[in-house]
Amino acid sequence: MSDIKESPRIAVCGVGAMGLDIIRVLHSRHANIVAGIVRPGSDKAGRHLGELAGVPGLAVPARADAERALSDARPDIVIVTVSTYLDDAQYEIFSSAVRAGANVITLAEEMLHPFATDNGLARELDALAKRHKVTVTGTGHQDAYWVNLISVLAGSTHDLGSVTGRLSWNVDDFGPTLAELQRVGTTAEEFTRWLGSAERRPTFTYYALHTLAEVIGLTPLGPAETTTEPVIAQRDTHCGVLGTTIRQGRLLGYVDTDVLYTKEGVRLSISSQGKVYEEGETDYNEWNLTDSDGNPTLHLRNSDVQSAHTTCATLVNRIPDVITARPGIVTIAELPQLRYWTGLHHA
Ligand SMILES: NC(=O)c1ccc[n+]([C@@H]2O[C@H](COP(=O)([O-])OP(=O)(O)OC[C@H]3O[C@@H](n4cnc5c(N)ncnc54)[C@H](OP(=O)(O)O)[C@@H]3O)[C@@H](O)[C@H]2O)c1
Structure with a gap:
């Protein structure tokens, strides 16, 4: 577990404004980015994350075949920055990461407290994550x-x-x-x-x-x-x-x-x-x-x-907490106090 915590294999799903800033933060801190996942049909598919994020030297292709990309890359954690609510489309994204054995950390606002409404998908996702012994957490600004x-x-x-x-x-x-x-x-x-x-x-x-x-x-x-x-x-x-x-x-x-x-x-x-x-x-x-x-x-x-940037930095600093948390949907209320992730280093 400690190797995973110190140098997890990280995939990013959703390479819009937030996903790309997170990639820049991760790359500048020498994190191990192993996969990028984009929407099926996206014109970003096949392009390198480094080119999309404007960071030379990150030769990881963005892929639209999510399930195969996850099984090839075997990430320890998937960062999801696609949409706001836990609806069917978002459930599909989270559940394919969970079924691939990866933890999930997301900016989706509903995932900050998906039990604050009676959303049956939250209960299903919680049970699925427990079965696969991984954690799903929402964070952000x-x-x-x-x-x-x-x-x-x-x-x-x-x-x-x-x-x-x-x-x-x-x-x-x-x-x-x-x-x-x-x-x-x-x-x-x-x-x-x-x-x-x-x-x-x-x-x-x-x-x-x-x-x-x-x-x-x-x-x-x-x-x-x-x-x-x-x-x-x-x-x-x-x-x-x-x-x-x-x-x-x-x-x-x-x-x-x-x-x-x-x-x-x-x-x-x-x-x-x-x-x-x-x-x-x-x-x-x-x-x-x-x-x-x-x-x-x-x-x-x-x-x-700088709300956009603090959003992305917070998510990155939360990665070790999510990796070590118990399986299931775990809200930030259960995580340790937010801290700077000292395990990653700047160039
Ligand atoms: N918690 C927080 O503090 C916080 C802060 C900021 C944002 N957010 C949330 O984070 C989400 C992303 O924000 P953003 O500013 O980055 O939005 P954005 O620039 O619109 O990016 C969303 C990205 O998701 C991609 N996408 C759509 N469906 C996908 C799929 N099935 N698989 C993979 N990628 C898919 C989109 O691709 P296409 O462009 O090709 O459709 C787009 O690149 C929003 O829902 C927002 O509410 C949360």
Whole structure:
């Protein structure tokens, strides 16, 4: 096990914005990248990961035949950066990695806490991973900035009444998957229709709040309640990731606010803005804690955070924790405190 932990064989499935940044981080730290997997029919198939990620010397071809690539490369862990929710398509990707005997680490937001809703696929995947004695874990920016830093902060107070987060991230720092999810470029009417439709799934912060409650040791009284407000362009605004201009009056993105009430009387909430930025805007995560009378007790602000890059670095640093965790779906609530992975070295 210790060889695997120190120099695991790593495959990357999904080589969009996040997958490619993760490849750059792994390569710069001399990690052992053994396979790259792309969508069947992708024009990236057959090209080297080094060429796609802009890192010379990484001559591993991107392959569209996932099952065969996994059986040839025998990775210890597969990094999955494809989509957000644990739906049939994502289940297929995770389960083929698990059946190949590999652990899975993913940025899929639902996987931060796939048991926070009643998703039967989570139970199936959990059972499958246990049968194959491997671990499946979701991590990402939330791990440090929306969960672990906050639970440590809460651990320094003697009377916890509420935890309130406000944060912002730039759609343009990620790939088209997130721009579509944030409904960038749609009209206010289209957005309202979508909000009321069954297509609307739980928010990223929904999963993060349930994880935060678990890490602090709080018992949710029910599911987090969500409200969502559009952010409308006040002037024509360029969207780099979609390569288009968002016309005045259309959506730059939206703000989700989730609130979770707990048996212990502590109210947890997060407002998350994900939108195309205008000149001068930067990412932040800001947290305020109060006592049970509502008096402010603690304040934490991370300004100018490079959210996209911290997402990728966090995932890489979590690899040894996932490899040594028990089999099954294991959330970050069960993993050790997030740390820098000292086992990898820079050139
Ligand atoms: N937890 C976090 O902190 C965090 C942060 C950022 C992003 N994310 C999540 O990570 C995901 C990826 O984000 P991104 O910015 O990298 O998006 P992206 O640039 O759109 O990349 C997604 C990639 O997945 C590929 N793909 C689609 N189906 C596939 C399949 N069956 N097998 C292999 N690859 C497949 C796409 O290929 P094609 O382009 O060829 O279709 C694309 O390259 C998103 O769902 C996002 O929600 C999470």
